[in-house]
Amino acid sequence: MTSPTETLQKLAEAHRVDLDSAEFAALLDESDPLKDLKQEFIHPKLGTIPRETIGDPEKDCIYFLGNSLGLKPRTADRYMGELLEDWGNKGIFMHTSGRIPAAYADQ
Numbered sequence: 001m002t003s004p005t006e007t008l009q010k011l012a013e014a015h016r017v018d019l020d021s022a023e024f025a026a027l028l029d030e031s032d033p034l035k036d037l038k039q040e041f042i043h044p045k046l047g048t049i050p051r052e053t054i055g056d057p058e059k060d061c062i063y064f065l066g067n068s069l070g071l072k073p074r075t076a077d078r079y080m081g082e083l084l085e086d087w088g089n090k091g092i093f094m095h096t097s098g099r100i101p102a103a104y105a106d107q
Contacts, residue, residue, distance in 0.1 A: 041071035 002010075012019040015027055029035060047057025063071055083102060086094035095103040 040075075041073055043071060 009019055011027075012021075012024050015024070017023040017027065043060035043063065045057060046053040046055050046059050046061055049061060053061075079100060082098070083094070083100060083105075086098040086100075086102075090097060095101060
């Protein structure tokens with residue numbers, strides 16, 4: 001069985017790039033079958049983070065925080081708006097009715 005490191009080393013060799021190069025990282029990014037999903041989320045900008053950062057304040061942050069809600073899906077505002085509208089229109093009955101009943105939203 002081939003280890004992940006061996007697999008990556010073979011791939012880098014096949015493309016004649018160093019394993020730790022920016023070119024190899026770009027190659028992996030380009031071949032990632034999930035790469036288009038990045039656009040489904042809002043990425044905080046360096047300038048919006050309430051901590052000291054280095055770099056262009058308009059650049060997207062690299063988000064490695066595993067103990068969080070994660071990045072905000074672009075659809076979240078629409079869904080939350082629907083729930084708030086249902087709450088206003090239906091009161092307590094929004095818990096069990098509508099497109100996304102609050103009582104079942106986690107299912």
